[in-house]
Amino acid sequence: MQAIVMTAVGGPEVLVPRDVAAPRPGPGEIVVRAEAIPVLYPETRLRAGEFSIGVELPAVFGFQAAGVVVEAGVETAAALVGQRVVVNTMGLGAYAELVCAPAASATLIPDGLTTADAAAVLMSGSVALPLLARARLTGTETVLIEAAATGVGSALTQLAKGSGAARVIATAGGPEKAALARKLGADEVIDHRDPHWPDRLREQLGGATVDVVFDSIGGTTAHGLLDAMTPLHGRMLGYGFLSGAPAQVSATDLIPRGLTLIGCAGPAWLGTVAAARGEALGRAAAGHLAPLIDSVLPLDQASRAHRLVDDRVPVGRVILRPEL
Missing domain, CATH: 3.90.180.10 (Medium-chain alcohol dehydrogenases, catalytic domain)
Known part of the structure; x- marks a missing residue:
């Protein structure tokens, strides 16, 4: 063969x-x-x-x-x-x-x-569902979804509103992906190819804050997001590192701001992902996850x-x- x-x-x-x-x-x-x-x-x-x-x-x-x-x-x-x-x-x-x-x-x-659609959606959907469950959204939060037009980010963007997000801010790389992120459900999109995009985020928030960050980029960018997050309640879910390294933040960064970093990795986490595979395909078959x-x-x-x-x-x- x-x-x-x-x-x-x-x-x-x-x-x-x-x-x-x-x-x-x-x-x-x-x-x-x-x-x-x-x-x-x-x-x-x-x-x-x-x-x-x-x-x-x-x-x-x-x-x-x-x-x-x-x-x-x-x-x-x-x-x-x-x-x-x-x-x-x-x-x-x-x-x-x-x-x-x-x-x-x-x-x-x-x-x-279809078999091809199942192959395309399984990983993204089965990771997105436990991420949303772990975020414990209540219907009032502003969330930031990084890399929202591809992979897990695209599934998060489709499912966020139905899981309790009130406002979805996405990042995407370039106009084509930004347009797709909006089509998938993002209210606003920032181009993460701009090295200063966390500054653009703060400008866009206009004094408001982000309650939940779904962090797939990691690296030093994560630190630049901390001052845009809601004190005492803000949480960052780290599940990827497209930058090449996990989020470069420490307890010294988090404690004074009252923020939480939730690591979504390791054997126990992968068990929750595996358990969500059937639901991910079911949602796709029902038309709730494209x-x-x-x-x-x-x-x-x-x-x-x-x-x-x-x-x-x-x-x-x-x-x-x-x-x-």
């Missing part, structure tokens, strides 16, 4: 199409014939060497795939065979025509939702897909599709 093999740590060119042996399921595992494979931002960081890959290279790459279950291992529900699902691998193996994954990771795709697909590329163009994501070109998810 065709698969994409990561040959080394490095740029997109390390992802190479190769013919490899088809996987066989072990106990508690299933094999899925992949129809849609989402290219996820964390995958690009793993490929680039920001995290340890934990296995000897070369190895078949990829975290997630959607398609039809074609085989189940022993101690696995045979009823899954023939079902459309999205699966999560143990970190590798998803960029392939056939994908072996734990049966426990399978999320059934509801009727009325899957955003930028482009669908053949599987053998995985390196091109990663280059697009590295350059922050896509408006929506890039999907890889094996030649079925």
Whole structure:
């Protein structure tokens, strides 16, 4: 079968199409014939060497795939065979025509939702829902959503008003993404390509403050937002670091302002994300969460897909599709 093999740590060119042996399921595992494979931002960081890959290279790459279950291992529900699902691998193996994954990771795709749309929306939706629950919005808050036109930010922007946000301020990179953020539900948008955008935020607030910051940028920018946050009640939920580093704030920064930094990471957090996968697909099937697909590329163009994501070109998810 065709698969994409990561040959080394490095740029997109390390992802190479190769013919490899088809996987066989072990106990508690299933094999899925992949129809849609989402290219996820964390995958690009793993490929680039920001995290340890934990296995000897070369190895078949990829975290997630959607398609039809074609085989189940022993101690696995045979009823899954023939079902459309999205699966999560143990970190590798998803960029392939056939994908072996734990049966426990399978999320059934509801009727009325295409396989590609399920692949596009699952990660964004399943992260956004626990973030909103953790924020505990009451219907009166002003929220700031960073990178609101792509990935998790796009799902947060769609769901924020229905989850209790009164005013949604978004950041986006450039006019096209700003227009999309407004379409998704943002009341106002600031261009985060401006290095002084936290100053623009304070100007836009006009003396008001932000109650909740959904921080996916991190780095030193996070510190610049603290004086725009509501004293005693303001909370920043850190769940990403597009800047290359987590939010650079300390207890010394937070305590005098009465602010809270909530870290959304680690095994316990990932458990809440996994538990939200079914709800995310259900909301998409019901029309409450729009899957955003930028482009669908053949599987053998995985390196091109990663280059697009590295350059922050896509408006929506890039999907890889094996030649079925």
